[in-house]
Amino acid sequence: MQKALVTGATSGIGRAIALALRDKGYEVTGIGRQAAALAELGHEGIRALQIDLADAVALDRALDGFAPEVLVNNAGLMPPLAPFCDTDPAEIARTVMVNLTSTLALTRLIAPGMRARGVGHIFFTGSTAAHAPSANFALYAATKAALGAFAQALRQELAPAGVRVTEIVAGRIETALYRDRP
Numbered sequence: 001m002q003k004a005l006v007t008g009a010t011s012g013i014g015r016a017i018a019l020a021l022r023d024k025g026y027e028v029t030g031i032g033r034q035a036a037a038l039a040e041l042g043h044e045g046i047r048a049l050q051i052d053l054a055d056a057v058a059l060d061r062a063l064d065g066f067a068p069e070v071l072v073n074n075a076g077l078m079p080p081l082a083p084f085c086d087t088d089p090a091e092i093a094r095t096v097m098v099n100l101t102s103t104l105a106l107t108r109l110i111a112p113g114m115r116a117r118g119v120g121h122i123f124f125t126g127s128t129a130a131h132a133p134s135a136n137f138a139l140y141a142a143t144k145a146a147l148g149a150f151a152q153a154l155r156q157e158l159a160p161a162g163v164r165v166t167e168i169v170a171g172r173i174e175t176a177l178y179r180d181r182p
């Protein structure tokens with residue numbers, strides 16, 4: 001059975017993707033932090049891993065040797081909407097870590113195996129905020145724009161090996177991420 005790994009599988013877009021992949025016959029592993037939501041995923045037939053993506057060591061340990069055919073780099077957060085000049089530096093570090101650094105780290109863990117086997121498909125959940133950025137979105141837009149550029153370059157690197165790379169450029173969807181935003 002083909003395997004898929006989905007980050008941010010406990011909520012919103014990632015949960016929907018995880019369930020859709022399961023319905024297509026994939027053996028799905030989902031990553032998140034919320035214990036109750038992870039338990040629910042377990043009841044849905046999805047192997048649930050409780051990992052904080054900001055913890056590179058935990059990620060490495062949990063996924064050592066894991067070789068999925070599909071990787072969905074979906075987890076992300078939206079920092080409080082505010083002018084960049086008023087944004088807490090700790091918020092900047094956290095947003096870059098979760099939205100960008102951890103995605104690069106996870107891709108570095110999984111993509112070499114796909115390249116060696118000559119099979120695989122890597123997805124990134126990008127955002128229209130990166131393609132049409134606006135005031136108060138500078139930090140979020142920066143992380144998503146970086147992911148978009150990364151996906152384009154990675155696609156060219158991996159295409160000769162038969163590994164596909166796709167950026168999903170989502171518009172506004174009423175998930176937990178947006179529920180508290182104006």
Ligand SMILES: NC(=O)c1ccc[n+]([C@@H]2O[C@H](COP(=O)([O-])OP(=O)(O)OC[C@H]3O[C@@H](n4cnc5c(N)ncnc54)[C@H](OP(=O)(O)O)[C@@H]3O)[C@@H](O)[C@H]2O)c1
Nearest residue numbers: 008010011012013032033034053075076170172173175177
């Ligand atoms: N909703 C939109 O309108 C929209 C539009 C464009 C792009 N996007 C992007 O779509 C992706 C999914 O967002 P969503 O709308 O589905 O939001 P969501 O419902 O809030 O889901 C976010 C997911 O990311 C996970 N996550 C966040 N921080 C994490 C961390 N440190 N470690 C592990 N997991 C973490 C959450 O898991 P836990 O809570 O269990 O930690 C949750 O499963 C994000 O990358 C977002 O930027 C969303």
